[in-house]
Amino acid sequence: MAKRTIVPFGPQHPVLPEPIHLDLVLEDETVVEAIPSIGYIHRGLEKLCEIKDFEQMVYVVERICGICSFGHGWGACASMEGALGIKIPERAEYLRTILHELGRVHSHLLWLGLMADAFGFESLFYHCWRIRETVLDLFEKNTGGRVVFSICKPGGMRKDISNENLQEMVKVLNGLKADIKEVTDTFIQDASVKNRMTGVGVLTKEEAMELCAVGPTVRGSGVRQDIRLTGDHGVYKELGFEPCVEEAGDCMARTVVRIREVFQSIELIEKAVEMIPDGPVDMKVPKKVEGEFAIRLEQPRGEAFYYAKGQGTKFLKRMRVRTPTNINIPALVKMLGGADLADVPVLVLTIDPCISCTER
Amino acid sequence: MSAAYVTKSPWVVHYDGSSCNGCDIEVLACLTPGYDVERFGIINCGNPKHADVFLVTGSVNEQNKGIVKQIYEQMPEPKVVVAVGICACSGGIFKDCYNVMGGVDQVIPVDAYVPGCAARPEAIIDAVVKGLGVLQAKRDAMVNKVEAPAEEAEDAKAIEAAEDAVTEEKKAVAVPPIFTMAEIKVNTMDFLKK
The missing domain is CATH 3.40.50.12280 (Rossmann fold)
Known part of the structure; x- marks a missing residue:
């Protein structure tokens, strides 16, 4: 047996925008075991939610993560609306769905770029981020923020987005399709990209289900699992949503799932803009929260869970969030076992890690 | 620029x-x-x-x-x-x-x-x-x-003086102390009690 060595990976590492630490146990160049350790960016956000009142709290929850911030704001608002026992206007539900899907486009483009950077294809990274800037411009025009929007509030939306702006959003996104296709075709067809991703980090269907993987990680392994199918948030039922599933279970399959989801999200936005009803986007909410409510949301990275419990005042007794990366770490550790050391950056990025979400 | x-x-x-x-x-x-x-x-x-x-x-x-x-x-x-x-x-x-x-x-x-x-x-x-x-x-x-190594002593003095000034300044704005682990535990417990 070859001599074992332990190589530390992170928390500061060129491919990691965020700190996670892995102890990689190596035999020659092969990873035998990976031991993750987290805790570098734990802030104690759930505790902070208890000393902010429930309307201020949305600003805090949005800052769980700057990439899927709209989803977090939505999850928090939806859980509190459930606890308050109110149903928000339909137009607000449509607007939330549209912005959430736009967030997915931006998140997946960001991830594709980081992935390209992880296997050393820098110009592809730059092209993905160039396209992403256009999406961010749409966000800035319609919500006022590039990363953190604060447009959700308990009871609906802080402001309406006019139908003309929505039409323009669809027009811009449709114009981007050709650009996105050119870039994503490189991922699928380029020989050097294929060499780095096809057959790397295979997660079988059984393993994915056993390890409770979520989001594109589990859909890349051939499991038809998507919280949007349940229809308990947004208007996905009305839009006729069907998840993207790939069978292979390797890095390439997970990438293809995300690429297909980018186009799917654009289509969903287009459909939602056609169907959106006119009407108010906001309603009056009671000042005191009683009761409890839990909701699940499909974030770009997978299933996220939000739980709110009131105590009859404007302060919540408990706010609980469970995020997708946390759930995907066992799957990551499984994939790392037996991998080449050179593949570690690609494998770490393949679950789309968001450490800020994980640790809150 | x-x-x-x-x-x-x-x-x-x-x-x-x-x-x-x-x-x-x-x-x-x-x-x-x-x-x-x-x-x-x-x-x-x-x-x-x-x-x-x-x-x-x-x-x-x-x-x-x-x-x-x-x-x-x-x-x-x-x-x-x-x-x-x-x-x-x-x-x-x-x-x-x-x-x-x-x-x-x-x-x-x-x-x-x-x-x-x-x-x-x-x-x-x-x-x-x-x-x-x-x-x-x-x-x-x-x-x-x-x-200018000859001026080094003077430079050093100047730097020292500047550093002193900075420390004084820091004292003046009363930077919150960096807690030890034990203190943090106590603080956290107090916080949780609240």
Whole structure:
């Protein structure tokens, strides 16, 4: 047996925008075991939610993560609306769905770029981020923020987005399709990209289900699992949503799932803009929260869970969030076992890690 | 940007303290075609030993303060630290959290602060350019020190005096103490009781 060595990976590492630490146990160049350790960016956000009142709290929850911030704001608002026992206007539900899907486009483009950077294809990274800037411009025009929007509030939306702006959003996104296709075709067809991703980090269907993987990680392994199918948030039922599933279970399959989801999200936005009803986007909410409510949301990275419990005042007794990366770490550790050391950056990025979400 | 500052290509190293990711993706957005700071020769490098400018996002806590310090110490002189985002400046929205010690300046000296949540790319670029001015001044000070060894004693005295002044200043603004682990436990317990 070859001599074992332990190589530390992170928390500061060129491919990691965020700190996670892995102890990689190596035999020659092969990873035998990976031991993750987290805790570098734990802030104690759930505790902070208890000393902010429930309307201020949305600003805090949005800052769980700057990439899927709209989803977090939505999850928090939806859980509190459930606890308050109110149903928000339909137009607000449509607007939330549209912005959430736009967030997915931006998140997946960001991830594709980081992935390209992880296997050393820098110009592809730059092209993905160039396209992403256009999406961010749409966000800035319609919500006022590039990363953190604060447009959700308990009871609906802080402001309406006019139908003309929505039409323009669809027009811009449709114009981007050709650009996105050119870039994503490189991922699928380029020989050097294929060499780095096809057959790397295979997660079988059984393993994915056993390890409770979520989001594109589990859909890349051939499991038809998507919280949007349940229809308990947004208007996905009305839009006729069907998840993207790939069978292979390797890095390439997970990438293809995300690429297909980018186009799917654009289509969903287009459909939602056609169907959106006119009407108010906001309603009056009671000042005191009683009761409890839990909701699940499909974030770009997978299933996220939000739980709110009131105590009859404007302060919540408990706010609980469970995020997708946390759930995907066992799957990551499984994939790392037996991998080449050179593949570690690609494998770490393949679950789309968001450490800020994980640790809150 | 003055021509004097672009004679060298400053390389940056980026570390995420405990930010929400918002500022980190804005730092990366600066480097990519939308804002493209590479036209000024600014490159994001993963190795602190190659870097001139240290971009820190997010506040510091018990777990990562050692890492922030370590990265800072590994960077060669002269070096500049830019605190990106309000969390790195003061703790921001997370100031009241039990695991947040405050701004990055609790652990390492900071040369430029970028407020904002999340900090806008324009602001980050502006801060890095300001930081380059500081970098140039620090470089000049080093060169002068080497060229004029006779004045070294005086320089040393001047530097000492300046450092004293800084310490005095710090005392004056009453920087909150850095807690020990035991104290944090007590504080956390108090906090939880509340």
